[in-house]
Amino acid sequence: MPSKRVTLADVAQLAGLSTTAASMILNGRPDTRLSQAAHDRVNAAAQALGYRPNVAARGLRTAKTLTIGFISDLVATTRFASGLIKGALEAAESAGHVVLVLETGGDPEREAEAIAAVLDRQVDGIIFATMRARELFVPTIPSATSVVMLNATNARFPRSVLPDEESGGRTAVDLLVAAGHRDGIALIGQNDDVERDLFRSATVARRVAGIRGAMAHHGLEFLAEESIWLWEPDEGYTATSELLRRHPEVTALLCMNDRLAFGAYQALADAGLSVPGDVSVVSFDNDELAAYLRPGLTTIGLPHEAMGRRAVELLLSGDDADQTLVPMPTVSRSSIAAPRGT
Amino acid sequence: MPSKRVTLADVAQLAGLSTTAASMILNGRPDTRLSQAAHDRVNAAAQALGYRPNVAARGLRTAKTLTIGFISDLVATTRFASGLIKGALEAAESAGHVVLVLETGGDPEREAEAIAAVLDRQVDGIIFATMRARELFVPTIPSATSVVMLNATNARFPRSVLPDEESGGRTAVDLLVAAGHRDGIALIGQNDDVERDLFRSATVARRVAGIRGAMAHHGLEFLAEESIWLWEPDEGYTATSELLRRHPEVTALLCMNDRLAFGAYQALADAGLSVPGDVSVVSFDNDELAAYLRPGLTTIGLPHEAMGRRAVELLLSGDDADQTLVPMPTVSRSSIAAPRGT
């Protein structure tokens, strides 16, 4: 086992040339006047020794480390983040980069420390990912360092990648309307009269805007709107049960996320109603859950991986497109049908 | 904005000392004979300038980068990995380290490339995580680099962290037996007569061993064993429906994972049976799913985060405990009760 790493000096020595020559040849510098023979000898030597440059050493000189810092508030807690990371990892890999992943839990102190930690390691750029768009406290970052906000925004860093919630919202409504639903649609999870929340923030606001825009465009109004603070199955169950009591004529449920829809499924089953025969359901996120439900839940997916990929591409490309909106895919399963009696 | 980073030379200059002195003082070298005054001046200068050492530069000399490579076959595809990563991130953070996360998709070529990539960056150690224990192809790694296998094993690297599946398996059986179940227990997902699989591998084999050991210990036999190749809800649904037809006297279901249990719930509901009134259910993994089900599913959890943490601790501690088994937590919800008529 070769316990010592092969260095450029080793390559140069084997090729009978200086490290300068070896460096220039291996980096393919164009204007050099080194002979073809020199090129051949160096390449052969590098090949023979299995030479790989020490990135840290190179970075010291070039200030390029082929490394990206990915700082997020939550990694595993939500299913959201891992998709972002996966996408980022893929894009980074195809660009020959590598990703330093840090988690801060949203704590400003840990955030500051995380930024310092990646800066200490000379990363080429930083991606800040959050679960909810918010003004992230970001300590002074050398202006040379490029930054992309992922599923987040920040006044100082205009480059950001977000899901195209508005058209996602429109699509959900369009799906129901196309199936023939008009006056029997209920919204589960949102009621503008009641809610003014910061927590759900920018992206959810856009989702709602898309939904309302599409309803208005079709000249429709919701049969009912159930405000729900916490978008979890239990809450979806309760709200839907309540809704069914008050509005048995409902024909379709537009749920703000899949977990609410899961609760709605249970409430519908308890009420002896079938999906989609009696009631159609559509929701958002494309949680793992959505595929497990019977019948499969049609949902407007959050394009996590695509967003992660896009963020890295943006970071490395260096062009400064302000906001990138990534389209939300429609995942069609079997939870939408024409309303009864049509 | 200070566009240039503060270097050790800056600190030394401000303190009126050499970089040597500054370095020694900031690193708290014990045997040095520098005066108290010198210590004070350097510390004050470092503080005033907000000095942080360049890790890459330091690593060049010391071969320590405070960075760990985390190479896994799958990051986002399974819910498994993100817990491992989160745990690893936490433990790394408290040890002042940072984690380079790479994904290989299980492709040997990408694996080799990933290893090279982290080695190029002089990581202090590497954690290999896989979803299924297997012999991982690992190209020559400098013997100095320490390696820990996470949820995996490898002949060349004895240090590994695994869930304690065997006692987890025992616990699941004990839970049912303690509730009073004896002859009405069915196993969903596994049948030794039928299965000899490599894919599910070592850890699942241990889970099964624990289950069978506990059954034998209590002098019991399964009412039935449903072999299932793919542990997904649909398959669980089918197998359970089938089981109910053949063995209506079943009192408890021991499912190999939560997704199977989810399918079983649906089959039980379709058959008009209630959980846990008519049939008790227990399973493994503590999927996010398990909390959403009604009633909540009692399950033996996979201790992802603890495993990730343990792997990092092992890596950094340097002691060579062979295999670390991390206990699987019992997550008690409401799916187990005494059998009917007791």
Next chain:
DNA sequence: GGTGCTTGCTAAATGGGTTTAGCAAGACCA
């Protein structure tokens, strides 16, 4: 024979730190 231009290559500086070897001044000792 001197000047200038290529061609082919290398010495040395650089990046930011750590570490080894050793210097200078004062104290102690005989």
Next chain:
DNA sequence: TGGTCTTGCTAAACCCATTTAGCAAGCACC
């Protein structure tokens, strides 16, 4: 007075690459 220690500090080498500046040889040309 000279030798040895101790104290307090620094010069310089080193880690591994990149990059700048420039050398030496060969050739052309007047």
